Amino acid sequence: MTTPPLGLRDQKKLARREAMIQAAVRLAVERGVENALIEDITAAAGVSHRTFSNYFGGKAEAIAARHLDRARGVAEALRARPAGEPLWDAITHAALSPYKADRKRPDPEWTASIRLMTSEPSLLGEFLKTNAIAERELAEVVAERTGTKVTRDLYPRLVAATVWAAVEVATDKWLSTAKPAPITQLVRNALRQVAAGLPDPSAG
Amino acid sequence: MTTPPLGLRDQKKLARREAMIQAAVRLAVERGVENALIEDITAAAGVSHRTFSNYFGGKAEAIAARHLDRARGVAEALRARPAGEPLWDAITHAALSPYKADRKRPDPEWTASIRLMTSEPSLLGEFLKTNAIAERELAEVVAERTGTKVTRDLYPRLVAATVWAAVEVATDKWLSTAKPAPITQLVRNALRQVAAGLPDPSAG
DNA sequence: GAGCAATCTTGCACCCCACGCAAGATCCCC
DNA sequence: GGGGATCTTGCGTGGGGTGCAAGATTGCTC
Numbered sequence: 001m002t003t004p005p006l007g008l009r010d011q012k013k014l015a016r017r018e019a020m021i022q023a024a025v026r027l028a029v030e031r032g033v034e035n036a037l038i039e040d041i042t043a044a045a046g047v048s049h050r051t052f053s054n055y056f057g058g059k060a061e062a063i064a065a066r067h068l069d070r071a072r073g074v075a076e077a078l079r080a081r082p083a084g085e086p087l088w089d090a091i092t093h094a095a096l097s098p099y100k101a102d103r104k105r106p107d108p109e110w111t112a113s114i115r116l117m118t119s120e121p122s123l124l125g126e127f128l129k130t131n132a133i134a135e136r137e138l139a140e141v142v143a144e145r146t147g148t149k150v151t152r153d154l155y156p157r158l159v160a161a162t163v164w165a166a167v168e169v170a171t172d173k174w175l176s177t178a179k180p181a182p183i184t185q186l187v188r189n190a191l192r193q194v195a196a197g198l199p200d201p202s203a204g
Numbered sequence: 205m206t207t208p209p210l211g212l213r214d215q216k217k218l219a220r221r222e223a224m225i226q227a228a229v230r231l232a233v234e235r236g237v238e239n240a241l242i243e244d245i246t247a248a249a250g251v252s253h254r255t256f257s258n259y260f261g262g263k264a265e266a267i268a269a270r271h272l273d274r275a276r277g278v279a280e281a282l283r284a285r286p287a288g289e290p291l292w293d294a295i296t297h298a299a300l301s302p303y304k305a306d307r308k309r310p311d312p313e314w315t316a317s318i319r320l321m322t323s324e325p326s327l328l329g330e331f332l333k334t335n336a337i338a339e340r341e342l343a344e345v346v347a348e349r350t351g352t353k354v355t356r357d358l359y360p361r362l363v364a365a366t367v368w369a370a371v372e373v374a375t376d377k378w379l380s381t382a383k384p385a386p387i388t389q390l391v392r393n394a395l396r397q398v399a400a401g402l403p404d405p406s407a408g
Numbered sequence: 409g410a411g412c413a414a415t416c417t418t419g420c421a422c423c424c425c426a427c428g429c430a431a432g433a434t435c436c437c438c
Numbered sequence: 439g440g441g442g443a444t445c446t447t448g449c450g451t452g453g454g455g456t457g458c459a460a461g462a463t464t465g466c467t468c
Contacts, residue, residue: 124333162366162398
């Protein structure tokens with residue numbers, strides 16, 4: 001995909017970033033977000049306190065970084081779908097694409113970070129921000145596909161916002177249920193409902 | 205509505221809270237969020253630095269407080285709609301209820317705070333958190349209305365999330381357009397679209 | 409209406425954290 | 439292999455969040 005032969009410098013950057021993200025999530029899970037000092041994280045990642053600030057705006061951003069990468073993939077995946085495919089079919093495929101790499105269960109580290117961000121108030125804002133970024137990018141692709149304009153029409157943004165709403169609700173359900181259905185099925189189900197306009201179930 | 209005769213103590217609390225919120229928004233607009241120190245805000249509101257922390261978790265929370273109050277009203281308004289009314293009609297009325305108190309144009313202080321929160325990255329997270337809280341409350345009311353359960357069914361949360369998505373997109377459009385249509389019309393329009401399932405406009 | 413208990417504000421102190429700056433290290437490329 | 443670009447690092451500073459205890463204010467009761 002995006003692999004213009006990477007120089008040594010950028011390789012190290014990626015490795016450092018990865019190390020910091022992983023250390024941040026691990027320590028935050030192990031001992032709680034408050035007790036995972038940035039100093040600890042940077043020590044575990046083998047970088048200086050100052051470098052951490054060069055990479056991330058704060059602890060929350062580091063923890064959300066993995067999810068951000070994943071979430072952005074949805075817009076990218078939609079762009080890769082065949083042009084003739086019906087919109088909501090393409091969207092459904094795109095929304096499920098992050099789970100393609102997972103074998104059976106979603107990546108445990110991703111799951112842990114989501115669980116962390118949705119339960120810790122100090123992280124929730126960053127989590128929602130992350131989704132907002134991905135949503136914005138998705139709206140752009142939807143606009144391309146449907147011949148609408150993000151700046152002019154409500155449509156592409158409504159679609160993107162609705163899709164992310166469905167993904168978030170499905171994910172939350174999956175996380176909070178004892179023996180949940182596969183997350184892909186929950187997402188599919190949620191998308192089907194929003195695409196159908198969510199008619200009142202109690203109104204016959 | 206919720207006016208169980210207020211004691212002197214609670215009156216002062218409300219007044220202090222109000223003063224802090226107003227000072228926070230005003231100063232943040234005037235000189236930028238970064239340059240509006242909490243010290244300045246508390247000085248303007250006539251309270252101590254420490255008291256501010258007793259009321260709000262941070263600058264962002266204080267600025268978002270007005271919007272939070274407003275946003276929570278939507279769930280409350282939905283609960284007040286007649287039981288027989290079709291769901292999406294009731295929702296539309298509820299979503300428009302915050303604008304009832306405005307004469308012609310929405311409250312300028314509210315507008316300013318929204319503009320601030322959506323443009324300043326350091327505030328965006330708190331803004332989204334605020335909407336998430338309101339969304340959660342809305343889902344609860346939708347569940348009551350439709351005989352569903354928030355913990356069991358995707359439906360009420362999907363509806364709430366979709367409604368807020370529509371409101372946010374409409375608001376954003378209203379804020380970013382030179383001579384926008386009335387915000388109530390934009391919200392109505394957005395809700396109509398999501399309730400119709402957002403069919404692909406380019407697919408005949 | 410006076411005193412007592414509950415609640416809240418305030419100041420103090422401490423620690424975490426974000427960021428500007430300048431110097432040193434590392435990498436890229438010719 | 440050398441010069442220029444880029445990045446890491448350490449230092450210093452200032453803002454901000456919070457536990458704690460003391461002082462002030464309110465509410466309640468007799």
